[in-house]
Amino acid sequence: MDYVQSPLDLVGTNAPEGPVAIARPHRVEAAGKWFLDHFPGQVFYAAKANPSPWALDALWKAGVRGFDVASEAEVRLIAERFGPEAKLAFMHPVKSRRAISRAYFDYGVRTFVLDTAEELEKILAETGFARDLSLIVRLAVSNEGSSLPLAAKFGVDPLAAPDLLRLARAATEELMGISFHVGSQCMRPGAYRQAMMDANRAIVRAGVVVDVVDVGGGFPAIYPGMRPPALREYMQVIGSTFEDMFVAQNAQLWAEPGRALVAEAGSIVARVDLRKGDALYLNDGAYGNLFDAAHVKWPFPVRLLRHVESRAKLAPFRFYGPTCDSLDAAPGPFLLPADIAEGDLIEIGMLGAYGVAMGTRFNGFGDTLDVQSADSPWPSLYEAVPSVVRHAAQSRVTNLAAVRSNKRKR
Ligand SMILES: Cc1ncc(COP(=O)(O)O)c(C=O)c1O
Structure with a gap:
């Protein structure tokens, strides 16, 4: 370049x-380092936001090793660029059968998201009923407070979530988790607390042990007329709410920031x-x-x-x-x-x-x-x-x- x-x-x-x-890779690197230092859990960069080699390399240089991928092409892009040290999570709730099987068998992906029993069956069938899967159930949550709502398309309804959590729990001996997306460019840190509390209710109703709480993306950037609260506030709300959740003692907290890491x-x-x-x-x-x-x-x-x-x-x-x-x-x-x-x-x-x-x-x-x-x-x-x-x-x-x-x- x-x-x-x-x-x-x-x-x-x-x-x-x-x-x-x-x-401006120096800006991506700064953002990546900041997230790694301040997010109280693991960071998976949502590659869809900007899959350019310079952006991926800047995040890698910053120390980011987790990637939220949404297609077979994104899986291949990250796996071929960074090798097995990259941790890939296939976070699209609707995947083709071929994409699932290639991700699992060709690229070593073990983490898959789902929001229906049908998708869970697809994941199990296409991975040869693998027992080493990390299965994440995506919950539909309010997108109030986001400038770009994503609520309509994905996520299991909170009432149906307990059944799906139980099914996912029974399907794996590895990690089972819950995720959501509060909507892109989320201007309200409290939206994460609300969504995490919704997730908590579903977990309690399901009566299962949950190993991962994935708060998704949605972290904002600054645009004219849209000056969000400081990112530190988001980190504090998420960290303190996680402490209040009924999850496994050693449960992991994940996030999938896209916009916030690369927009600037x-x-x-x-x-x-x-x-x-x-x-x-x-x-x-x-x-x-x-x-x-x-x-x-x-x-x-x-x-x-x-x-x-x-x-x-x-x-x-x-x-x-x-x-x-x-x-x-x-x-x-x-x-x-x-x-x-x-x-x-x-x-x-x-x-x-x-x-x-x-x-x-x-x-x-x-x-x-x-x-x-x-x-x-x-x-x-x-x-x-x-x-x-x-x-x-x-x-x-x-x-x-x-x-x-x-x-x-x-
Ligand atoms: C599953 C998932 N995770 C993360 C993101 C990244 O969201 P954002 O760019 O708002 O951080 C998206 C965006 O569409 C998404 O669909």
């Missing part, structure tokens, strides 16, 4: 046709291809790296990249992406200098999570170039900026044509 001190270094260069994904570490540099009033037509959009800006309508932070700062007032803009689909639009409003014009580069921040991970090839677009940057421009939930920031920059990009040709060679 090529390096810049800051995305400003891309201005005036022979910029690539497509968008540039800015990677990525941004997108997009080019303005046309301006029509307050509408900016960009070379990236809903089918590229801006899915959440378009579909979830989040107001991601933006800055205009110019060597000489614009003195124009900030004005609200909306974005259109490069495809022909009229859904390829992000309403914002994105505040940018009023004199923004065709050819300008914009940096759209906080896209390390669910940014490049969501891109498609629709309409022939989708080529995104990765460039590593040494700066840390967006607000951080992690207090201390680690020393790696100071020596992250290794060389400057002066000609992006060279960058492009390097990419083709890989």
Whole structure:
């Protein structure tokens, strides 16, 4: 990957046709270390948030060894990159039979989540009725307090949970646990307590010994208009509630953070291809790296990249992406200098999570170039900026044509 001190270094260069994904591994490393130091249990990074090699390697460097994987391809990606030292948990509640069997037999995965008796039967059948499985029952919990609810699709109803917990308990001599997801970008630490208490009720009703409480993902990042409480508060609530639960004496506490580990570490540099009033037509959009800006309508932070700062007032803009689909639009409003014009580069921040991970090839677009940057421009939930920031920059990009040709060679 090529390096810049800051995305400003891309201005005036022979910029690539497509968008540039800015990677800041030092921010991922800082987040990974912080989670390992402060989460009172084991951390499984939800690889779906950003499976880019630079992000995975930064977490590995930080010491993260657990990975929440959701597909056969994610299992393979992590297993082949890190080998048997990586601990994989297959946390998608609905898996294909082939994915289960390949995960178990080819990649050594032993931890599987389920939210129905049917899925449990599939897992047992496809692993040859293995007795060394760790089985985690996913409970449906309230997603109140999350900015991106995930409640509708997965999770066993609390009333049906005790039966499923008993079935899972009977099916394994290894770990049996309970998990949930409070919804992504959870703005209320108390939501974890509420969900853990719901899990506790199901455990008590089931009358089984539970070895794992997995609080899932949902840990937030900072976006405009969404400044969450300090992450320490989440850790305190989870740690103290765990103490109150009726679980095995040596029960383990797990979490599957995605967004919080990578959001700050990525941004997108997009080019303005046309301006029509307050509408900016960009070379990236809903089918590229801006899915959440378009579909979830989040107001991601933006800055205009110019060597000489614009003195124009900030004005609200909306974005259109490069495809022909009229859904390829992000309403914002994105505040940018009023004199923004065709050819300008914009940096759209906080896209390390669910940014490049969501891109498609629709309409022939989708080529995104990765460039590593040494700066840390967006607000951080992690207090201390680690020393790696100071020596992250290794060389400057002066000609992006060279960058492009390097990419083709890989
Ligand atoms: C099972 C599971 N775990 C963890 C995550 C990561 O969630 P977040 O990025 O909100 O931390 C997700 C996200 O969809 C998920 O489905």
